[in-house]
Amino acid sequence: MSEDQKKQLEQQLWNIANTLRGKMNADEFRDYILGFIFYKYLAEKMEIYANTILQQDKIQFRDIQENTEDGQQYIEAIKEASLQTLGYFLKPSELFSEVAKRGNSDTNTFILEDLQKILTNIQLSTMGTQSEEDFEDLFSDMDLNSNNLGKTAEARNAIIAKVLMHLDQIDFKLGDTELDVLGDAYEYLIGQFASGAGKKAGEFYTPQEVSKILAKIVTTGKTRLKSVYDPTCGSGSLLLRVAKEVDDVNNFYGQEMNRTTYNLARMNMILHGVHFLKFDIKQEDTIEHPQHLDLRFEAIVANPPFSAQWSANPLFTSDDRFSQYGKLAPSSKADFTFVQHMIYQLAENGIMAIVLPHGVLFRGGAELHIRKYLIEQKNYLDAVIGLPANIFYGTGIPTCILVFKKCRETPDDILFIDASKGFEKVKSQNMLRDEHIDKIVQTYRDRTVIEKYSYKATLQEIANNDYNLNIPRYVDTFEEQEEIDIQAVMSGIKELEAKRADLDVQIEVYFKELGLVI
DSSP states (O other), X not given: OOHHHHHHHHHHHHHHHHHTTTTOOHHHHHHHHHHHHHHHHHHXXXXXXXXXXXXXXXXXXXXXXXXXXHHHHHHHHHHHHHHHHTSOOOOGGGSHHHHHHHHTSTTOOOOHHXXXXXXXXXXXXTTTSTTHHHHTTTTTTOOTTOGGGOSSHHHHHHHHHHHHHHHHTOOOOTTOTTOOHHHHHHHHHHHHHHHTSGGGXXXXXXXXXXXXXXXXXXXXXXXXXXXXXXXXXXXXXXXXXXXXXXXXXXXXXXXXXXXXXXXXXXXXXXXXXXXXXXXXXXXXXXXXSOSXXXXXXXXXXXXXXXXXXXXXXXXXXXXXXXXXXSSOOOTTOOHHHHHHHHHXXXXXXXXXXXXXXXXXXXXXXXXXXXXXXXXXXXXXEEEEEEXXXXXXXXXXXXXXXXXXXXXXXXXXXXXXXXXXXXXEEETTEEEOOHHHHHHHHHHHHHTOOOTTTEEEEEHHHHHHTTTOOOGGGTSOXXXXXXXXXXXXXXXXXXXXXXXXXXXHHHHHHHHHHTXXXX
């Protein structure tokens, strides 16, 4: 698929999404359109798989007569195989295209009840199987009886039938295993919704440019990963971005507190072709109720909520994640709490990269104590990367990436990169282009010292700065101003004043000729 075709598809989907918009906010119509796209994906995947099984019988899945004895035998056999391979099952009459056809027939068939039942049946088909948890309540945010879709059942039926019809006309090319057309389009839509969601966008989306940097850093020197983990995984996009940087990832792990976003993350995984046995996404508060504490991960990435509040309960001083530090991060700023949690789960050969506000680099108190311990006692901090301001949705603050390793190849220094000026302004947002991303990543990987861009600070230098990691202390970006010739400036001012005096005289003459008094 060419770049133009890809953009055309993205625009088509965005136009369809906007038919649902009405009086809904971005969160609401996001849940509907992404849910319908996901249903279309499941149905088409089901049909392709079933047709493969039925090839030897020379029949098509959608042609099976469900109410006949032969039809029931076919369906039961396909269902058993599908649950093992795909993790779910849909009957021929439940396929997306069949429902879309019924909803847009000349008889104006009422499909809302059928559609709600089908979405429920997808989940019910997984009951008692290994995929049950991955499909549980997956469509719970799609209330087809919501007044936001229309004041009457007929109005709601009409708008949904219209959306299904438009979606049904789009070919996602699921039969071509080399393409991920739908996955890319889904990512595009998530990004579009994030851009319109203001501060709430941070709950579910990390801009792709930042995701690329994090993913490239944690995959440095690796072509395969046993595991990747995101403790605040949002829509799962960051986990999926890591997978694009290597040949294979054995397992994906994530945790997300928001239920709607948790649903989105599971849909995103399945839709990108990640087998249900290869991902484990949990819904819980990562700090208060961690779900994967017994595991250690080869790659960890995160974009946690900036300076979020947490309980800082004294009981956490005996928690293995925090006990060795001697102090807890302040309750008003959980930034280092996430750092500590991630370090605890980092494998000895692993790399972790986390996006944080600049305050973590220089704030005092407990945060200084934790910084000092991580550098002086553990020597885990590998690099500090300063990013431009205004690259995240909903906040214009400058951010940084902290990179940690338990076994560092260069234990005598810490790399500082000031990439704050490398961006392109696009409307109200600052964007990182490929050349900016590549420069950051290559500088990190080669640990190159570049004037006014990067610097390797010794541990002694950092100790001398009392473990203040503020980037300008290490990367000198000062640009000398061109010297100003004061005498020339003064001469210029005198010339202008003389010209003004001449003009005043001329104006006075004109006024007298006109009989006007100044």
